[in-house]
Amino acid sequence: AADKGLLVMGPDCGTAVIDGVGLGFANQSQSGSVGIVAASGTGLQALTVTIDNLGSGITNAIGTGGRDLNQQVGGITSRQALDVLNRDTNTKVIILTSKPISSRSAMELIQVLHALEKPVVVNFLGYAPPAYQIGNVFFASTLREAAKLAIELCDKLDLSTNMKSDSQKNFASSQRYIRGLFSGGTLAYETLLVLRAFTTGVYSNIPIDESYKLDDHASSHKHTIIDMGEDEFTIGRLHPMIDSDLRLRRFQQEAADPETAVILLDVVLGYGSHSNPAAELAPIISEAKSLARRSGRHLEVVVLVVGTVSDPQDVVAQTSILRKAGAHIETNADEAAIYVGNIISGLNTTSKASLRPVVLDSSGQSLAAINVGLESFYESLIRQGAEAIHVDWQPPAQGKDNLMDLLAKMKS
Numbered sequence: 001a002a003d004k005g006l007l008v009m010g011p012d013c014g015t016a017v018i019d020g021v022g023l024g025f026a027n028q029s030q031s032g033s034v035g036i037v038a039a040s041g042t043g044l045q046a047l048t049v050t051i052d053n054l055g056s057g058i059t060n061a062i063g064t065g066g067r068d069l070n071q072q073v074g075g076i077t078s079r080q081a082l083d084v085l086n087r088d089t090n091t092k093v094i095i096l097t098s099k100p101i102s103s104r105s106a107m108e109l110i111q112v113l114h115a116l117e118k119p120v121v122v123n124f125l126g127y128a129p130p131a132y133q134i135g136n137v138f139f140a141s142t143l144r145e146a147a148k149l150a151i152e153l154c155d156k157l158d159l160s161t162n163m164k165s166d167s168q169k170n171f172a173s174s175q176r177y178i179r180g181l182f183s184g185g186t187l188a189y190e191t192l193l194v195l196r197a198f199t200t201g202v203y204s205n206i207p208i209d210e211s212y213k214l215d216d217h218a219s220s221h222k223h224t225i226i227d228m229g230e231d232e233f234t235i236g237r238l239h240p241m242i243d244s245d246l247r248l249r250r251f252q253q254e255a256a257d258p259e260t261a262v263i264l265l266d267v268v269l270g271y272g273s274h275s276n277p278a279a280e281l282a283p284i285i286s287e288a289k290s291l292a293r294r295s296g297r298h299l300e301v302v303v304l305v306v307g308t309v310s311d312p313q314d315v316v317a318q319t320s321i322l323r324k325a326g327a328h329i330e331t332n333a334d335e336a337a338i339y340v341g342n343i344i345s346g347l348n349t350t351s352k353a354s355l356r357p358v359v360l361d362s363s364g365q366s367l368a369a370i371n372v373g374l375e376s377f378y379e380s381l382i383r384q385g386a387e388a389i390h391v392d393w394q395p396p397a398q399g400k401d402n403l404m405d406l407l408a409k410m411k412s
Contacts, residue, residue: 002076005356007084009077013065015041017048017058021367021386024063024377028384032057033092033154034147035085037078039064043097043125043143050147056154059091060084069101075109080358086116087357093119093153095146100126103196110197113137114345121150130194131334135342137197169343172297175261176347178202178340179254180225181247183240187266187304188227190333198341199223205230220254223344225264241273244280251281255288255299261347262300262340263288266333267322269307269315278318282325289326300343303327304336 001008009016015038016023020031027045029052036058038044044061051058062081069075078096085091096113106127113120114135121138122129123146129139138153140146178195182188188206195202202223203212214221217232228240228247240247247265254260267277274280285301292299303322307315319329330336368387371378378390397403 002080002355005358007062007077007080007358009063010065012067013041013063015044015061016063017044017061019060019367021369021384022380023369026061026380027052030057031059033059033090034150035059035088035091035094036061037064037081037085037094037096038062039066039069039078039098039101040125043099043123046143047095047097047147050144051151054147054151056151059088066099069098069105069109071102071105075105075112076355078109079112080355082112082116082120083355084358086118091118093121093150095121095123095150097123097143097146098125100124103127104200107196107200110134110137111199111345114198114342119153121146121153130197131338134194134197134338169261169298169300171261171347172258172295174258175297176344177220177223177259178225178262178264178344179220179223179257179260180264181250181254182225182227182264182266183229183247184266184268184306185227185229187268187306187333188225191264191337192225194334194337195223195225195341195344198345205232220257226250241268244274244277248280248284251284252288255292258295258297260299262302262343264302264304264336264340266304266306267318269305269311269313269318271312273313276313276318278313278321281327282321285322285325285327300340301325301327302330302336302340304330304333306331 014024015026017026025041025045027049029048034051034056036044036047038061041063044063048058048061064077064081067073068077082094085094101124106124114137116136119136119138121140123140123143132139138149140149180188180191185206192202192204192208201212202225203214203221204225205214205217206227207213233246237243237246251263254263289299289301305315305319307313307318309316323329330339366385366387369381370389370391371381372391373393375390378388381388397407
């Protein structure tokens with residue numbers, strides 16, 4: 001069906017609202033600017049009702065069936081439905097909701113959302129979002145929160161600003177990966193959590209998923225985030241917040257790798273830390289960027305600076321030195337991770353093949369349906385003014401337990 005540009009809502013899909021007509025179990029709601037994609041029937045109904053009760057409305061609400069998001073199916077219908085709403089000029093904001101799904105499925109879908117041109121509110125039940133907002137993707141923990149947020153976004157006129165970073169640089173074809181060299185373990189871990197929304201795998205010496213544990217902490221593999229404050233780096237030497245020597249050498253190693261696109265560092269100021277870390281980092285950063293340019297590459301260096309103007313090092317002075325060396329400065333771990341995540345999304349060459357566009361024509365033609373089985377669904381279609389044909393059908397044994405047992409024995 002996908003190869004033919006057709007949308008199959010199911011199996012196990014019992015709810016949809018297409019061009020204002022409810023299919024299966026559905027509520028009568030106002031027209032508006034919110035589009036919905038739902039791997040959840042009652043979740044879809046709750047969203048349409050809440051949006052209506054809040055005085056707004058929907059364009060289309062496309063059910064997919066809960067099985068669409070398992071690994072075998074790969075979210076084909078969800079991806080098609082998202083594309084339909086992304087192309088629909090009447091839809092300003094999209095809501096994507098689902099019953100509990102695997103973290104991997106959630107991450108893969110979120111990566112699809114980053115390619116859309118519209119803001120998307122995500123509500124995956126049971127999924128812990130890495131941030132409140134990542135580019136054009138917003139996260140809500142409940143259905144009501146998702147509905148309210150979507151309406152608020154529809155009412156804003158400046159949605160195009162600050163949703164996607166202008167972070168595409170002139171990278172060489174070989175440059176594909178981020179390399180993070182952290183002195184702070186928590187900052188490294190938060191970065192790993194946020195990057196899950198941009199890529200399914202980041203290797204580390206402190207991985208979230210043990211399957212991405214680095215075999216050799218001294219050598220990076222693909223996307224890599226290193227906590228250089230761990231024991232394997234600090235036995236017999238000072239912590240990297242005090243002594244930058246080992247991290248500076250690792251920086252040069254990563255900068256020389258033709259596959260490195262971005263190097264992400266943290267600089268943590270305050271009492272006990274190095275008295276002037278920027279003075280040590282700046283010449284190394286400047287030299288590495290210069291060498292990359294001469295090699296026909298662009299090396300993006302992002303520095304997460306944690307400090308205040310009252311710290312002995314003075315955060316303003318430190319960031320000024322680093323900026324002059326060519327570094328991009330962030331002051332929060334999630335924002336730094338989102339910045340580099342947008343970059344690696346643009347470098348991603350392993351995304352799923354695009355699907356043939358589905359044509360959902362709402363140019364004046366009323367919806368027509370063939371209803372097979374339950375006659376009450378046919379009657380609902382007629383009451384809504386849709387063209388419909390009813391085909392009588394009943395399941396084997398008509399749902400009677402004794403006949404179903406008999407059929408099962410005959411088959412065996």
